[in-house]
Amino acid sequence: MSPRPGSRRAVTVADIARAAKVSKATAARALGDYGQVSDAVRSRVLAAAEELNYRPNALARSMNTGRSNTIGVVVGDIENPFFAHAMRGISDVANREGYDVILTNSDEDVEAEQAAVDVLLDKQVDALIVAPASSARVGHLAAVGAAGRPLVLLDRRADGRPYDSVTVDNRAAAARATAELLAEGHRRIAFISTHDHPAGVYTPGDTITMSSVADRVAGVMEALTDAGIPSPEQNIRLDARRRGVEAVARDLLEGDDPVTAVIASDSLIAMTVFQTIRTLGLSIPGDVSLISFDNPEWTGITTPPLTVVEQPIYELGAAAARLALQRIHGERVDDAAVVFDADLLRRASVGPAPRAGAPVAALSETEGRNTP
Amino acid sequence: MSPRPGSRRAVTVADIARAAKVSKATAARALGDYGQVSDAVRSRVLAAAEELNYRPNALARSMNTGRSNTIGVVVGDIENPFFAHAMRGISDVANREGYDVILTNSDEDVEAEQAAVDVLLDKQVDALIVAPASSARVGHLAAVGAAGRPLVLLDRRADGRPYDSVTVDNRAAAARATAELLAEGHRRIAFISTHDHPAGVYTPGDTITMSSVADRVAGVMEALTDAGIPSPEQNIRLDARRRGVEAVARDLLEGDDPVTAVIASDSLIAMTVFQTIRTLGLSIPGDVSLISFDNPEWTGITTPPLTVVEQPIYELGAAAARLALQRIHGERVDDAAVVFDADLLRRASVGPAPRAGAPVAALSETEGRNTP
DNA sequence: CTGAAAGCGCTTACAG
DNA sequence: CTGAAAGCGCTTACAG
16 A cells, blocks of 8 residues: 555654664664664664665755755856856766756846855755856855855856856967967957947957956957057957847948958857858858857868867866865865866868958859858 | 854844744744734844845755755756757746756766666655656666656656656657658668667667667658668668767768768767768768758758758757646646657758769769868 | 764644 | 744764
8 A cells, every 4th residue: 555646755764763673863873874883783774774765865964964965056058068068077076976966047147146046055055156147246146155155156257256266268268369360361350259248349448247258358459459450449249149140240241341350259159150151152261260269069060160269168167066075075275266278279260361352252152152 | 253164053043033032933934934924023024034144944944845946857968969958948947936956967877867866866856857868777767756756757758657758759750851861762871879779780679778769760760661672770870879970970881882861860970970971072962961860050050051850859848847847736737748749950961862873982072072 | 882862944733 | 923842854962
């Protein structure tokens, strides 16, 4: 006569204690593998547990120990391959140490992020890993420390706060990508990001609220300025989310003074730019050179394959989890601000800048089409 | 004098009760928003909570209510875009209803899956959504029901068990893809999957342990058989994980009787096949037609763009979460075995079968190369 | 090594 | 509507 689903009562320590004819404390000690228990009693208890199909209640255990063996993670969007890969890195390291991971998406919205952080804290996660939607609006993150739990920032820093973080040297990476284009003679180089910049257009001196994007813009600006390009900011576009990547790309490609090279801040943007270039009848890299951040496999099989800035994304997540675990265990932390390098992977989407005044459109007639 | 991190004691119901000069029960009622509380008392309690920065302990709450507001999810690998998208569907629906999601990767290993299920059950998740690594080895899933909690299978069924499930009609989809190729005159059509089939080669009558793959093979076999193709099983390859997709693709493409069309069981396989075809100097679809399961954005920008079987992956996850929630709430469930259709998206990677004996290699010299 | 008791932070009958 | 008490399933001092 099995109990109805939902009404079934779980087997508890008390049941095992009764079956093994010992006290609850002793049964619990054998079951939980702590304290002192004689071998004879232990095996009696474990036999009873086996017999009754005992399973510990992790919640009850956490209530006492104050440790939930769970790490909370807040990312922008798990559908984004960047976060999916980072998440795998986090999970692998966490699981290996006996921790589970609660995943939440913020959709890069600060309010949603705050709500997620609060709920995760309420659920007593032992640590929190978050990719903050804004490096400027980070006040709500103080709740993590106030609750006495470690916080590790993923991919983005928090302005003026010394939280642990694992990031990529985006400034250097962006500068390197820009230098690569400058070396090929490009002068009109665009950078496109979908990070929402309130001001619409970017003006030097502006604060860009997502540190990763801010760093990339700084790197591009730096390289451009060093090369003596006038008004280096004019082709930096941070309005691609609002206006749509295609519209922005068309602007840049079709204006009076069209760019000859584009740096895409992620591979989704690169994909749209790639298509837009095609649609306009232009060729890569004949008319336009293209570099993308991130290296999903497809970038290797397009025609031409894309030159990319490859970030060690899995490692980023793994390092964040490692840091969190160290903090949880109260270990000494050598480097509370881990910074990874990103490599420039040269493939075939970068070429010499087309000569000014060359009949670009004509050239592209034969080269720039899909051939289905 | 703030307490040291780690040693800080959280503010509890008892603290609030003391501050508001009411009993713990009353404070808890106001805080937890249940039972009866007078407006006057409620506002006094809430003011005290605000003042002391009270946050409920969700674990303690769960201990009493028996509900953790958490759903456990076990997928093969969150790095796989299929699961990343499904996960987003699950999260969105769950979060909207106030549930969090614990994510675990099984790496398609039954042992790891079982361990994950047990841990999630111990953590008192209110329901479990799992993509079982094997449709045959599912005994461990009985633990979910034994614990009185709902189980929903994602993407794959469990042989002979009536668990709730959300799947795609893979058989029909595979048959449709095959028919598309047959209609173009193809006779030697390959199907490649990385699902590990112990037997190595596929022989009609074999049991394929992952139901999604089994259904696809059945669909291909059915279409091929209906078309009167002899030995339709000869180009069905289930050894791609062990041997490597490229090696398998080369076999199929370079043998005495090379195939003229390939159906890839996922987009990662398609990517390698795509590259292999290129490497061999063959053209798509001139020499070889290619259809992939799944529709990641990159399949639209290759040259040529790929014809794909598009599965409603996000919806798959969302439906699984909806089902789980219905079961949690004890609602009536109309359809405990939700089956979605997958559409064939015609793009440009399918063309007429090349004439037998045509100088395939010569043709491809000029057509099949990357042009960087 | 073992047990009786108290406690983790809540919720839930049960009185009043 | 409010409160005192018991309880959720464990762990943790404290005795013995």
